[in-house]
Amino acid sequence: MSLKSRSAVVTGSTSGIGLAIARALAKDGANVMLNGFGEAAAIETERAGIEREFGVQALYSPADMSKPVEIAGMIAGAGKAFGAVDILVNNAGIQYVSPIEDFPVEKWDQIIAINLSSAFHGMRAAVPGMKKRGWGRIISTASAHSLVASPFKSAYVSAKHAIAGLTKTIALETATFGITVNCISPGYVWTPLVEKQIPDTMKARGLTKDQVINDVLLAAQPTKQFVSVDEVAGIAVFLCSDGAKNITGANISVDGGWTAA
Numbered sequence: 001m002s003l004k005s006r007s008a009v010v011t012g013s014t015s016g017i018g019l020a021i022a023r024a025l026a027k028d029g030a031n032v033m034l035n036g037f038g039e040a041a042a043i044e045t046e047r048a049g050i051e052r053e054f055g056v057q058a059l060y061s062p063a064d065m066s067k068p069v070e071i072a073g074m075i076a077g078a079g080k081a082f083g084a085v086d087i088l089v090n091n092a093g094i095q096y097v098s099p100i101e102d103f104p105v106e107k108w109d110q111i112i113a114i115n116l117s118s119a120f121h122g123m124r125a126a127v128p129g130m131k132k133r134g135w136g137r138i139i140s141t142a143s144a145h146s147l148v149a150s151p152f153k154s155a156y157v158s159a160k161h162a163i164a165g166l167t168k169t170i171a172l173e174t175a176t177f178g179i180t181v182n183c184i185s186p187g188y189v190w191t192p193l194v195e196k197q198i199p200d201t202m203k204a205r206g207l208t209k210d211q212v213i214n215d216v217l218l219a220a221q222p223t224k225q226f227v228s229v230d231e232v233a234g235i236a237v238f239l240c241s242d243g244a245k246n247i248t249g250a251n252i253s254v255d256g257g258w259t260a261a
């Protein structure tokens, strides 16, 4: 329970990696603010379940990560409710796949806003309190696409590369204040999002489920295994520990060897 008395905001935590990170931080004793879209009843069940299971305070913010004013409001609200925002996890993200000549301009703007600018706005709002208290942990869920590119993902790859640069910059700005700023770069993670793509890909490419998994999704991943959400969450918890106080400005790959190739 090393995070007892700490409080965290995890963006995009109604599903997938963000939910696993929020649950892992709560398991380690932190109060958590959930955020993201979804069905109200399901989100409430998850929120109440975290409080019951881990004995922490869990709140939910519906803030839209494409809206700077809502992001600042979420951080201020968490600070008021918990007394502090000690941990900020910038995790909300979306994807869109298209050749650049057909890439919708509004999709580019949306991905840059949600996958990149939201982290800027969140950090901008959370850093002053962390500096004042002399302790903070900022983690962004980047991607293997912060290090290498794939075709047809211009906005996503641009946003994720930029997150790695933003991470390094804010790490340098906050290094003497007891704050660390890092990103985690997963390869393919088994989330509902990835799972839901399989039937459509089977149909579109005329492949079996195994072929989609092995020849399409895992083609880039030398281990030929999906990363699990819990593996990503475990790294986030470690980065929040005192043992990780000298890890800052890092981009930690969890990609089954993808970016070693």
Ligand code: NAD
Residues within 6 Å of the ligand: 011, 012, 013, 014, 015, 016, 017, 018, 035, 036, 037, 038, 063, 064, 065, 066, 091, 092, 093, 094, 114, 115, 141, 142, 143, 144, 185, 186, 187, 188, 189, 190, 191, 192, 193, 194
């Ligand atoms: P997911 O779709 O399961 O979760 C995305 C979360 O973001 C959801 O809670 C969703 O409601 C929220 N969200 C989306 N738009 C939002 C908005 N405008 N405002 C607030 N919340 C919003 O996806 P995931 O796979 O868990 O992805 C989480 C992060 O991990 C993303 O940044 C993604 O790029 C990154 N990532 C995922 C993988 C993977 O293979 N799944 C790999 C590398 C990186």
